[in-house]
Amino acid sequence: MVTVSTSNEAYHHGSLREALVAAGMEALDGLDGKEVSLRELARKVGVSPTAVYRHFPDKQALVEALASEGLAMLGAAQAEAATKVGGGALGFAETGRAYVRFALAHPALFRLMYTQGNPVEHDVSGDPAGRLLQKMTRELSSNIEDADRLALQAWSIAHGIAMLMLDGRIPADDALIDRLLNTENLFRVQGRSSEESP
Template structure:
C-alpha cells in the first residue's frame, strides 16, 4: 500500500496519480463500497481538486483508470492460480476459477470493471486478463476461429457464474466454482477426459 504525505509538495512525478488510484480502490473496498467523486478523492489524499484534475480531468477518466487497475489485479490473480498447474487444460480451468473468486473478493471493483462506461480498447496493457485468456485459448484451439469462440464462451460462462453468485442467485461456494468450471466437461470438443481437469 502506497503511503503518502498530505503535503502536495512531497509528491514526485507519477506518485500522486498512484496515490489517487490507491485511494480510489480503497473507497471501492471500503464500508460504503462506492467510487469516490474527484473532490472526495482530493480530500482523501490531501491535495487540491486542481491537482486531481491534472491526472483525471473527469469522473470517466478515473473510472477507466480504476477499471484498468482492476484488470491488472485480476490478471495477477489468474497468473498466480495458473502457476499451480502443470498442463494447459488445468491452467485454463484455474484461470476461470480465479476470475470468479476475484469477483467475489472484490465485488464493487468487479462490477465497475464491466458495467461502467465504454469498454476499454483491447490491448495487453489495458486488459491483461483478456490477453491471458486469448493466449490460453489459442494454445487449446486448432484454428483462430475456434480460439475466438472458445475465449468468448469461456469468458461468458465464468462471468455468468460470477454475476449469479454476486447477485445471490446461486450460492458462492468454492466447491461449486470448481465443479462448474471443469474445462473438460464444458468443452468436450477438446477431446479430453474429465480426469484431466481438476
C-alpha cells in the first residue's frame, strides 16, 4: 500500500494516475531483474486491476509514463551535476558520470527508460537528458555536425558503460567509470589504425 501524497483514499477524485506512477517508481527501486506488474501496482494502490485501464490504454502506456518520469529525473541529475562544476567542458564530462551513476542507482528504471520508453525515434524533443546533451555539445563544438557526432559518441560510451555494468559484464566500480569515460588514450589507437589503412 502506497500512501498517496494528499488525501489518503481520494480516488474517484483523479489522483489514481499519479498514485499508480508513484507506486511504479517505488516498485522499480528494489527489483532489477524482474519487471513491474500492472496487477501488483493496482494492489499497492488499493484498487482493482481493471481500474488502471481508466487512466492508461494498456500496460505499455503505464510503463511509458514511468519511463518519461525517469528521463526527467535523469535530465535533472545531469543538469545539477554539470552546473555544480561550473558547466563548460568540465560540466560536460560530469554529465557522463551522472548518467552512469543514475543507471547504477536506479537499475530497473534505467533499463525500462531505454528499452520500453517511447522510442523518441531520433527526435530529442521529448527527452530532457537528450536535450541537455545536444545543448552542451553544440556549445563545445565549432560546427553542428561535429557537435552532433560528439553527442552521439558521448552518449554511446556512457550508455555502454552503464549497460555493461548493470548486466554484470563489468565491475560496477566508481573509479572504473572515470577511467573509462576518460578517452584520451583512444586517439593513439585510432591513429595507428589509420596508418595501416591503405
